[in-house]
Amino acid sequence: MPRMLDVSDEVRAEIGDEEADRLLAGENAPGSYDCTSCRTPGDSEQERTSTVLFIGDETAVLAFAHATCLPSQVVQVTEDQLRGAVKSITGDRVDLEPEAIVPEQAVLGVTSGLVLIAGELHPALVVEPTGPIMRPGAIDAGDDFLPLLIEQGFMPVTELAEVPPVLHGWSVLLAMGQLHAVLQPGTGPSGGQPVAWWQAHQPLQVTDGWRAAANKHQQVLMFAAPVGSIGRQPREDLLRGALDKAAANGKLVGAALPLAGT
Numbered sequence: 001m002p003r004m005l006d007v008s009d010e011v012r013a014e015i016g017d018e019e020a021d022r023l024l025a026g027e028n029a030p031g032s033y034d035c036t037s038c039r040t041p042g043d044s045e046q047e048r049t050s051t052v053l054f055i056g057d058e059t060a061v062l063a064f065a066h067a068t069c070l071p072s073q074v075v076q077v078t079e080d081q082l083r084g085a086v087k088s089i090t091g092d093r094v095d096l097e098p099e100a101i102v103p104e105q106a107v108l109g110v111t112s113g114l115v116l117i118a119g120e121l122h123p124a125l126v127v128e129p130t131g132p133i134m135r136p137g138a139i140d141a142g143d144d145f146l147p148l149l150i151e152q153g154f155m156p157v158t159e160l161a162e163v164p165p166v167l168h169g170w171s172v173l174l175a176m177g178q179l180h181a182v183l184q185p186g187t188g189p190s191g192g193q194p195v196a197w198w199q200a201h202q203p204l205q206v207t208d209g210w211r212a213a214a215n216k217h218q219q220v221l222m223f224a225a226p227v228g229s230i231g232r233q234p235r236e237d238l239l240r241g242a243l244d245k246a247a248a249n250g251k252l253v254g255a256a257l258p259l260a261g262t
Contacts, residue, residue: 004047008050008071031044032044035064050069053074107130110125113240114207114210122217123213126225132227143227154222155255157247164256180199180203219257220256222256224254225246225252230243
């Protein structure tokens with residue numbers, strides 16, 4: 001059955017007419033999928049669906065999204081982003097390159113909260129995937145989430161006794177009082193424009209206290225832990241307890257990211 005797919009001209013130019021026509025005919029397109037933007041289920045037989053092509057330096061991944069969430073488009077990302085972060089936000093997809101295949105898919109869960117360090121409250125984001133993040137080309141079932149972040153400049157945190165060092169080039173985008181994205185440096189000769197390492201499918205609300213602390217310090221602390229280390233904590237005291245436990249177990253990295261926006 002033909003799918004209700006939107007394939008933009010720029011996506012068609014990248015994947016070729018033959019592949020685009022097969023998608024539109026329903027040969028290679030999924031029926032049901034998880035929207036790459038809002039992460040809720042979609043059905044290309046019942047609702048308009050956008051094709052979104054993520055392109056790295058060597059690899060391309062085709063994902064699907066509700067047309068009401070995203071238009072069909074080509075998204076340029078770094079190769080590390082594509083093989084690491086993009087696999088964490090894409091749902092069902094057609095892999096255009098054999099090396100783009102990843103054995104596990106995970107979603108990056110991001111929680112905001114205030115963390116008390118040295119007697120002062122700091123705004124923090126806690127990132128925990130819903131599944132293991134494997135290094136590109138890895139053949140075992142290990143979790144490389146923290147090593148990959150350490151390679152980007154994040155530091156191991158053994159206890160929350162002091163603010164982690166500033167990671168220059170990264171930033172947290174806050175606009176109109178809402179959380180939009182975590183940005184990382186671009187890949188051009190001089191760094192290029194920052195690109196989104198994580199982006200909210202819709203802006204996330206933060207508390208007045210969190211926003212006030214972010215404006216005061218002009219930076220946000222980001223902590224990251226592997227799947228199963230933190231969990232969804234309903235209160236900040238429970239979140240702090242989970243962070244302390246992850247740090248003591250050697251399963252926490254962190255950095256202070258400059259604030260972009262207000």
